[in-house]
């Protein structure tokens with residue numbers, strides 16, 4: 001999947017990403033409850049969404065109508081604080097009046113295979129979800145779908161072994177299950193995600209690239225993840241070709257821009273490697289980027 005079919009939104013800070021994501025969740029909940037009486041949300045694991053969960057704990061909402069599922073779980077004892085479900089409880093779910101029966105944890109303490117089979121049956125009749133929340137790993141994984149690991153296309157939930165991110169044994173919803181949602185929201189923050197984000201935007205075959213939906217797929221990223229600042233990504237969406245200045249702090253953002261350029265209709269008319277234009281963004285974000293200018297008439 002390329003940029004063309006994804007809605008990437010860049011915000012200046014991780015706090016802004018958390019605030020925007022919280023707003024998206026509450027809006028989506030209100031809409032789903034108005035339309036069909038309940039809101040079915042799939043939660044992401046990892047650290048990135050914790051700021052969102054903390055914010056939700058302070059919000060008024062029609063909690064009795066929220067139904068919570070998990071995109072993945074780590075195979076650890078039920079009371080292990082590293083379990084995704086436990087972290088969410090601690091920062092959010094134990095602080096709001098959500099009926100316990102509305103929370104659907106993956107029973108990863110049973111072991112990956114039985115837990116995956118059990119969870120597949122639990123969600124089968126609940127599809128489609130209203131909203132799926134996901135994170136992005138530094139290697140391009142999402143949920144517990146890791147690069148190089150097989151994904152059974154027909155399955156809804158799979159056992160995962162030898163995961164590079166501890167613990168090695170996990171359970172994950174598949175792209176089929178995650179994509180069966182009216183909307184998907186992916187949160188990407190921090191410098192550590194820069195390379196994975198750029199590769200994804202450039203169309204690399206990563207697990208996150210397999211996540212597609214007929215509904216809306218939005219990515220909220222902060223400037224750090226986007227390559228240093230939002231400006232560099234947004235400023236040159238239509239340049240015809242570009243070269244990246246070695247060592248530039250904004251290299252990754254520029255590479256993402258270059259990928260979009262390569263797929264444009266007139267990319268072939270530019271001599272590879274030609275440097276027609278050097279751009280200095282006013283805030284320093286574009287420093288070092290060189291790009292070919294657009295053909296006349298296209299500006």
Ligand SMILES: O=C(O)[C@H](O)[C@@H](O)[C@H](O)[C@H](O)COP(=O)(O)O
Pocket residue numbers: 044045046047048049072073074084134135136137138141142143144165
């Ligand atoms: O169990 C997990 O850790 C995940 O569900 C995983 O897919 C996570 O979302 C990403 O690795 C991002 O994690 P961070 O938000 O901690 O960077």
